[in-house]
Amino acid sequence: MDLVNSLEGRLLFAVPKKGRLLQAALNLLEGADIQFKRENRLDIALVKNLPIALVFLPAADIPTFVGEGRVDLGITGYDQVQEHDAGVRALARARRMSNEWSPKDEKPRGCDTIMDLGFGSCKLQVQVPAKGEYQTGKDLIGKNIGTSFVHLAAEYFAKLELEQEGIKVDSTASYAGRKLRTKIIELSGSVEAACALGVADGIVDLVESGETMKAAGLKAIETVVETSAILIKSKAPSNPDMVDLIAARINGVITAQKYVLCQYNVPRDQLVEATKVTPGKRAPTVTSLEEDGWVAVSAMVEKKKIAPVMDDLTKVGATDILVLDIHNTRGS
Numbered sequence: 001m002d003l004v005n006s007l008e009g010r011l012l013f014a015v016p017k018k019g020r021l022l023q024a025a026l027n028l029l030e031g032a033d034i035q036f037k038r039e040n041r042l043d044i045a046l047v048k049n050l051p052i053a054l055v056f057l058p059a060a061d062i063p064t065f066v067g068e069g070r071v072d073l074g075i076t077g078y079d080q081v082q083e084h085d086a087g088v089r090a091l092a093r094a095r096r097m098s099n100e101w102s103p104k105d106e107k108p109r110g111c112d113t114i115m116d117l118g119f120g121s122c123k124l125q126v127q128v129p130a131k132g133e134y135q136t137g138k139d140l141i142g143k144n145i146g147t148s149f150v151h152l153a154a155e156y157f158a159k160l161e162l163e164q165e166g167i168k169v170d171s172t173a174s175y176a177g178r179k180l181r182t183k184i185i186e187l188s189g190s191v192e193a194a195c196a197l198g199v200a201d202g203i204v205d206l207v208e209s210g211e212t213m214k215a216a217g218l219k220a221i222e223t224v225v226e227t228s229a230i231l232i233k234s235k236a237p238s239n240p241d242m243v244d245l246i247a248a249r250i251n252g253v254i255t256a257q258k259y260v261l262c263q264y265n266v267p268r269d270q271l272v273e274a275t276k277v278t279p280g281k282r283a284p285t286v287t288s289l290e291e292d293g294w295v296a297v298s299a300m301v302e303k304k305k306i307a308p309v310m311d312d313l314t315k316v317g318a319t320d321i322l323v324l325d326i327h328n329t330r331g332s
Contacts, residue, residue: 006046010053011242014065014074017043017056020208021229024119025075029054031253031328032246051242060084060148063232066111072237073246074111079124079149079206079227081111086151111232114247118254120229122208124149125220126156129195134202137222138164142181146200149224150186153204156224157182192216248330256326259300264313264321268295273316275299277309281331300326 015029016022029036036054038045043056055071062076063084088110128134134143138160147153159169161181185200192212194200206227207213207220231250237243259281266274275284280299287296297318301309310321 007053010051011239012071014055014057014062014071016059021120032249066234069234072234074232077227078230079225083149083152086155114231117229122206123223124225125207126222127218127220128202130219140202143201144183146185146187146194147204153184252328252330255329260303261324262301263298264318266318270317277312
């Protein structure tokens with residue numbers, strides 16, 4: 001099969017090819033009824049039931065492909081989008097300083113965040129040896145910092161250096177022309193070993209559970225970015241209607257994962273009290289029963305709250321309480 005020619009007319013959707021986000025992303029696609037088969041570990045898979053092609057890419061590369069408009073949609077980490085954007089800012093500053101930039105060069109680049117996907121939560125943190133002398137990020141100014149997030153680390157320490165010099169820092173602060181006193185050392189893997197091996201005095205790396213950090217004898221002293229998986233889109237997608245359709249499907253799956261459907265019977269004179277317990281997302285559905293004085297109620301309830309909700313419903317006289325899984329949903 002000629003995959004390149006088969007991509008014509010298809011919306012391109014980038015998915016992490018490995019790592020901590022992959023399986024959760026695949027589960028999300030399955031819930032959204034995006035049907036595909038990935039042949040022999042190929043990095044492109046054609047979707048069977050929609051004009052879409054999945055492109056499996058490193059999570060760190062997805063913001064670049066989406067931001068350049070080469071891919072329409074993508075699932076990646078918020079940290080990766082922030083690192084990409086920091087790199088774009090650094091390049092723009094360098095081009096302005098060298099007079100290689102003009103307004104005519106600007107194109108609708110970059111990505112827009114559609115939604116947080118609710119998985120892959122972690123923090124990009126400054127970490128130092130647990131038994132060492134460093135207590136804050138400012139203690140590391142002028143030191144060696146190991147990281148795979150070189151642009152975010154550079155911006156972070158540039159701000160600290162400006163603050164140390166008494167220069168007011170805000171979101172529009174320009175670091176053009178400044179040479180960092182802090183040395184940022186790019187590492188592609190095993191960043192947590194950098195301090196123990198004498199490569200760095202501190203690191204900037206992702207922390208999920210903290211177990212890896214502790215095992216390496218490190219402690220977190222400051223947070224650079226809090227992150228989770230997000231759905232992003234190009235600023236100029238090839239098929240905006242298809243982007244909206246996929247976003248609606250994925251949003252439905254995420255909502256369904258957070259809620260269950262609670263159904264119960266209750267005396268009509270206790271309906272007001274019962275619906276205070278289960279107000280639903282917009283309002284509960286109430287129908288009359290054949291038995292006089294009774295009604296049936298259906299309402300969406302947050303999954304994490306269902307046990308105390310059932311307790312409270314019992315207290316107001318509800319009976320026949322059922323809890324049903326929701327596999328998908330649509331609506332706000």
